[in-house]
Amino acid sequence: MTTVDSGVLTRCVEAATLAPSLHNSQPWRFRITGRAVEVYADPSRRLDALDASGRELLLSVGAALFTLRLALRAQGWTPEHVLFPEPGTPNLVARVEPAREATPSETVTALAAAIPRRHTNRWPFAAAVVPADAIEELTRAAGDEGATLTIAGAVSRDAILGLGQAAERRLRADGGYRAELGRWTRPARGRHDGVPPTAVGPWDALERLPLRDFGLMHAQPWRTSERFEAHPTIAVLATHGDGPPQWVLAGQALQHVLLVATRLGLATTPISQPVEIPEIRELLTKTATGRWAQMIIRIGYGPPAATTPRRPLTETLRDESR
Structure with missing residues (x-):
């Protein structure tokens, strides 16, 4: 089995942290173990008044999961993932593993390039119709x-x-x-x-x-x-x-x-x-x-939107591969 460089996994996790979340709460944690990246929900960052059920928390974690999968594909790997792999650990939302090497398509490369440019835009949009x-x-x-x-x-x-x-x-x-x-x-x-x-x-x-x-x-x-x-x-x-x-x-x-x-x-x-x-x-x-x-x-179609801050990886990632 081809070895995956831990630096690749770290870069993909860093991309995943750019996902959207309710009030930019960033309610996720990651753990690199061997070839896998585990994606966790962080219940301490759930918004109690708005999200008592945790639905929007899991939407946010899902957005980070998709971004992680896309980043891996852009790095030349076909990812496989399993949702809630350990029933006794409900905060472990997904385990993602790069299964095999694959040259990324132009579509994947272009979509991954949009990750750092995606921002919520709260400004007026133009009257132009979306094609x-x-x-x-x-x-x-x-x-x-x-x-x-x-x-x-x-x-x-x-x-x-x-x-x-x-x-x-x-x-x-x-x-x-x-x-x-x-x-x-x-x-x-x-x-x-x-x-x-x-x-x-x-x-x-x-x-x-x-x-x-x-x-x-x-x-x-x-x-x-x-x-x-x-x-x-x-x-x-x-x-x-x-x-x-x-x-x-x-x-x-x-x-x-x-x-x-x-x-x-x-x-x-x-x-x-x-x-x-x-x-x-x-x-x-x-x-x-x-x-x-x-x-x-x-x-x-709207004007450029301001970015929102992101927590450093030292707060969101635990790397056990080294």
């Missing part, structure tokens, strides 16, 4: 991971935005939510997680888009009020079934979609408020077919 071929590619990316991505029509879009606004209002009224949001958005020197002021973006002057109201937490006199696009492209990411394996699957599909969008020059904003309140999430779920909404994504 049908781009929509088809994004839909296919979700399907490749076993999920579905459905672009909302005009009526569905307005309904989803209305549900998002209702969810945001309910969340704002929750003192626990406000306190939690404050902990993850309060500026702090040298902090390597959370959402810094530079990544917050402006207010929506018409308050149509259910963007997270970070401004509630601390004064931001610099934050402008701007008009956002009147007819945003809104997509619903869904899975068949709703449990920990499906949540991890949804996270992988989410990151695949976001990276394809980045490669195509599209900006994206994951919108999670409508799926954070169970009663509202059920309205987005097709119970007859067993399709559960896992995330709402806004897609379009």
Whole structure:
């Protein structure tokens, strides 16, 4: 069996830490042991007020898992992974192993190059329509991971935005939510997680888009009020079934979609408020077919977005291969 250089695995883990997560909480840990990389959920970084079930935590870990798999492919390895390989260790979400060497395709190389360029964009998007071929590619990316991505029509879009606004209002009224949001958005020197002021973006002057109201937490006199696009492209990411394996699957599909969008020059904003309140999430779920909404994504053409910090590998990786 061909030996895998531990430096390759370390670089792939470092790429995985660039995945998106709720409030940039980065709720993951990694362990390199032999040829394998183990991906763990870090329950100490779960957001209690927003994510009591741990669903969004596992979406975040799933996004990191997909990024790790992609990084390995870009390094010339075909990865194999097993979800929840040890039932007695529920925080061990996946074990990933480079199975065999394989020259990366141009598609893999281009997608991996998008990893450091992908950022949540909370700024107004242009009025330009997202082309049908781009929509088809994004839909296919979700399907490749076993999920579905459905672009909302005009009526569905307005309904989803209305549900998002209702969810945001309910969340704002929750003192626990406000306190939690404050902990993850309060500026702090040298902090390597959370959402810094530079990544917050402006207010929506018409308050149509259910963007997270970070401004509630601390004064931001610099934050402008701007008009956002009147007819945003809104997509619903869904899975068949709703449990920990499906949540991890949804996270992988989410990151695949976001990276394809980045490669195509599209900006994206994951919108999670409508799926954070169970009663509202059920309205987005097709119970007859067993399709559960896992995330709402806004897609379009936007200005460059600021990066968010990442924790150093010394905090997230344990290397037992040396």
